[in-house]
Amino acid sequence: PTTHSHIHIIGATVAQVVERVDIYHLLFSCLFLVQPTTKLFIDGKFVDSNTTEWIDIPNPATNEVIGRVPKATQEEMLAAVDSCSRAFSSWSETSILSRQQVFLRYQQLIKDNIKELARLITLEQGKTLADAEGDVFRGLQVVEHACSITSLMLGETLPSITKDMDTHTYRLPIGVCAGIAPFNFPAMIPLWMFPIGMVCGNTYLMKPSERVPGCTMLLAKLLQDAGAPDGTLNIIHGQHAAVNFICDHPAIRAISFVGSNQAGEYIYERGSKNGKRVQSNMGAKNHGVVMPDANKENTLNQLVGAAFGAAGQRCMALSTAIFVGESREWLPELVERSKSLRVNAGDQPGADVGPLISPEAKARVVSLIQSGEEEGARLLLDGRKVHVKGFENGNFVGPTILSNVTPNMTCYKEEIFGPVLVVLEAESLDEAISLINANPYGNGTAIFTNNGATARKFTHDVDVGQIGVNVPIPVPLPMFSFTGSRGSFRGDTNFYGKQGIQFYTQIKTVTTQWKAEDATLTSPAVTMPTMGR
Numbered sequence: 384p385t386t387h388s389h390i391h392i393i394g395a396t397v398a399q400v401v402e403r404v405d406i407y408h409l410l411f412s413c414l415f416l417v418q419p420t421t422k423l424f425i426d427g428k429f430v431d432s433n434t435t436e437w438i439d440i441p442n443p444a445t446n447e448v449i450g451r452v453p454k455a456t457q458e459e460m461l462a463a464v465d466s467c468s469r470a471f472s473s474w475s476e477t478s479i480l481s482r483q484q485v486f487l488r489y490q491q492l493i494k495d496n497i498k499e500l501a502r503l504i505t506l507e508q509g510k511t512l513a514d515a516e517g518d519v520f521r522g523l524q525v526v527e528h529a530c531s532i533t534s535l536m537l538g539e540t541l542p543s544i545t546k547d548m549d550t551h552t553y554r555l556p557i558g559v560c561a562g563i564a565p566f567n568f569p570a571m572i573p574l575w576m577f578p579i580g581m582v583c584g585n586t587y588l589m590k591p592s593e594r595v596p597g598c599t600m601l602l603a604k605l606l607q608d609a610g611a612p613d614g615t616l617n618i619i620h621g622q623h624a625a626v627n628f629i630c631d632h633p634a635i636r637a638i639s640f641v642g643s644n645q646a647g648e649y650i651y652e653r654g655s656k657n658g659k660r661v662q663s664n665m666g667a668k669n670h671g672v673v674m675p676d677a678n679k680e681n682t683l684n685q686l687v688g689a690a691f692g693a694a695g696q697r698c699m700a701l702s703t704a705i706f707v708g709e710s711r712e713w714l715p716e717l718v719e720r721s722k723s724l725r726v727n728a729g730d731q732p733g734a735d736v737g738p739l740i741s742p743e744a745k746a747r748v749v750s751l752i753q754s755g756e757e758e759g760a761r762l763l764l765d766g767r768k769v770h771v772k773g774f775e776n777g778n779f780v781g782p783t784i785l786s787n788v789t790p791n792m793t794c795y796k797e798e799i800f801g802p803v804l805v806v807l808e809a810e811s812l813d814e815a816i817s818l819i820n821a822n823p824y825g826n827g828t829a830i831f832t833n834n835g836a837t838a839r840k841f842t843h844d845v846d847v848g849q850i851g852v853n854v855p856i857p858v859p860l861p862m863f864s865f866t867g868s869r870g871s872f873r874g875d876t877n878f879y880g881k882q883g884i885q886f887y888t889q890i891k892t893v894t895t896q897w898k899a900e901d902a903t904l905t906s907p908a909v910t911m912p913t914m915g916r
């Protein structure tokens with residue numbers, strides 16, 4: 384690779400490279416980053432694939448190809464899973480304190496490299512640099528939580544089940560685990576997966592999204608630097624063949640998936656049929672209910688940020704607003720605030736809304752906006768014709784608001800996954816709750832109100848896994864779990880928190896009997912022991 388391509392891929396200017404010697408270190412110590420060709424990570428080595436099939440990685444802001452990623456061959460995928468299997472026996476026997484130390488070092492390395500990780504995310508995924516740092520930060524919190532493994536993996540004990548008999552449980556790792564990640568959170572979602580799996584003593588096979596592999600590769604390099612032994616984490620790339628491989632390989636015991644419903648249902652079914660544990664987080668349609676007694680200023684700002692941040696490509700984006708009663712009079716002001724957001728390439732100063740991931744994603748969002756218009760919604764703000772100077776070929780859509788939407792419209796039924804806010808109206812809180820409960824998804828929802836009784840009624844009556852009260856994107860911190868429900872989740876054990884530990888461990892229950900009369904006596908026994916009780 385030429386010097387030019389080094390700098391191109393790392394997303395830094397020449398001045399930044401010259402200024403910061405540590406970037407040179409990065410360039411020379413992790414060769415996979417300086418080549419537009421993404422490597423595989425097998426048995427502790429970053430290796431070139433022998434495949435003949437490649438997928439281009441375009442920059443979403445320009446659609447220039449900035450790299451390519453291999454579809455790993457069958458032999459390479461087998462080598463990766465075999466490496467995980469070999470590493471499992473020693474890693475699972477490594478003391479829990481040593482595993483904790485690896486992740487204590489890892490969290491520091493992620494902090495030290497947060498800018499580099501964010502730069503890779505913006506380059507491949509398109510989101511703004513500030514959003515990309517947030518992406519890393521939310522994943523980092525899961526790694527920090529993983530450092531509490533010494534408390535999290537405690538078993539249970541119950542003494543004196545019957546005379547001289549005690550029962551206790553151990554939590555133990557389950558074997559080789561695998562993660563399949565989506566394109567929208569290149570750092571956070573992989574970090575929900577392998578750190579929790581590995582700190583429990585499992586080894587891990589990761590398949591990042593083929594659109595955004597760079598960040599996961601750097602995360603792997605940092606984990607190796609933190610002291611994770613060879614083979615404890617392996618990375619393969621690809622599409623359907625790689626997914627099927629993971630669902631079918633007998634050594635893989637558990638699969639974590641985040642992404643679309645179609646893929647999630649498929650992986651859940653195929654993996655479960657093969658006897659694996661599967662947790663599948665899928666599509667969402669998150670509703671925000673606006674009550675007339677809410678703090679208007681705060682509510683409108685929160686709505687704008689949650690609907691259009693990350694260009695709406697968040698599973699937890701607040702994509703649907705229900706204005707109750709006279710709060711509908713706030714709509715013109717909502718439109719004004721949404722107009723003020725700046726649409727631009729993610730690495731440009733002041734950018735609020737970056738591009739969508741691909742031209743196909745843009746075409747889909749545009750057609751859903753059009754369907755709304757045709758089916759009778761009112762287009763209050765149209766982002767389809769947005770012009771971004773200098774980035775005319777990017778996949779940009781500006782903030783868009785459709786009002787007067789009804790539940791039978793396509794734009795309501797489909798997850799749009801773009802910067803489009805769909806607005807419904809309701810006469811009462813009860814009507815708003817019925818709307819939400821009739822929707823098949825159950826990822827998240829929020830209510831904006833200053834009335835505690837209204838908030839309490841809402842949180843009790845609404846059938847959704849994650850609820851915010853005056854909090855628009857209620858993604859729980861890692862001491863809790865990510866509790867999407869209904870059509871948003873398949874499986875029975877959620878991501879991270881206590882449930883994450885449960886997912887990646889199995890329980891061994893030991894019942895012991897040590898008869899009191901068999902205890903070694905301090906002086907020689909002179910009487911015969913009595914038998915029985």
Ligand SMILES: *[C@@H]1O[C@H](CO)[C@@H](O)[C@H](O)[C@H]1NC(C)=O
Pocket residue numbers: 423430431432433458459462
């Ligand atoms: C690619 O093929 C060469 C020659 O057969 C082999 O030595 C190498 O290990 C292969 N690489 C991978 C990643 O499997």
Ligand SMILES: *[C@@H]1O[C@H](CO)[C@@H](O)[C@H](O)[C@H]1NC(C)=O
Pocket residue numbers: 758789791792793
């Ligand atoms: C939705 O339902 C309303 C009333 O029930 C009806 O007037 C309208 O035509 C329907 N729209 C679509 C797109 O089916």
Ligand SMILES: *[C@@H]1O[C@H](CO)[C@@H](O)[C@H](O)[C@H]1NC(C)=O
Pocket residue numbers: 565641642643664665666667668697698699824825826827867868871872
């Ligand atoms: C929920 O959120 C996750 C993670 O933020 C997202 O990837 C997924 O598409 C959404 N679906 C649900 C409701 O789990």
